[in-house]
Amino acid sequence: MENTKNIEKFSLTIEHFQGWVVIKIQGYLDAHTSPILESTISDTIKNGENKIVIDFEHLDYISSAGFGVFMEFIEEIRENEGDIVLVNLNEKIHKLFELLGFTYLFKIYPTINELI
Numbered sequence: 001m002e003n004t005k006n007i008e009k010f011s012l013t014i015e016h017f018q019g020w021v022v023i024k025i026q027g028y029l030d031a032h033t034s035p036i037l038e039s040t041i042s043d044t045i046k047n048g049e050n051k052i053v054i055d056f057e058h059l060d061y062i063s064s065a066g067f068g069v070f071m072e073f074i075e076e077i078r079e080n081e082g083d084i085v086l087v088n089l090n091e092k093i094h095k096l097f098e099l100l101g102f103t104y105l106f107k108i109y110p111t112i113n114e115l116i
Contacts, residue, residue: 009033012040018116020051026058029066038069041084045073050082053112057088067100074105087112 010033013024021044025037044052054070074084085107089097097103109115 010036012037014040014044017053017112020053020115021049022053022055022112024055024057028061029059029069030061030063031065034063034065034069037066038072041069041073045077045080050077050080052077052082052084053115054084054086055088055112056086056090056093059090059093062093062096067096067102070102070106083107085109085115087115 010025010027010029012026015022015024023037023040023044027033029037041052044050070084070086077084086097087109088111089108094103094108097106097108107115
């Protein structure tokens with residue numbers, strides 16, 4: 001089942017792949033759009049799904065509000081034997097994750113196929 005949510009400068013698509021919920025994000029993840037991702041992750045957890053992949057392949061920009069969404073859920077998910085992993089980060093966004101120390105907190109894979 002695929003589900004898509006979008007507003008003017010951001011969209012996301014939800015897919016399922018080999019036991020993982022894959023959330024593909026596109027555009028700009030900032031203070032205005034991060035609530036969409038936040039509610040999607042929250043709904044996913046409420047549905048009992050705690051293995052989440054965030055696919056950054058088409059993300060152009062992320063602000064501090066966007067980074068905060070990932071920190072909000074990681075502890076809860078890991079306490080329930082799940083994880084949030086990140087795939088397809090472009091070089092610019094990957095460097096931001098490194099600068100913030102997020103590469104120590106999150107598993108990052110070049111592609112989803114390398115995760116599975």
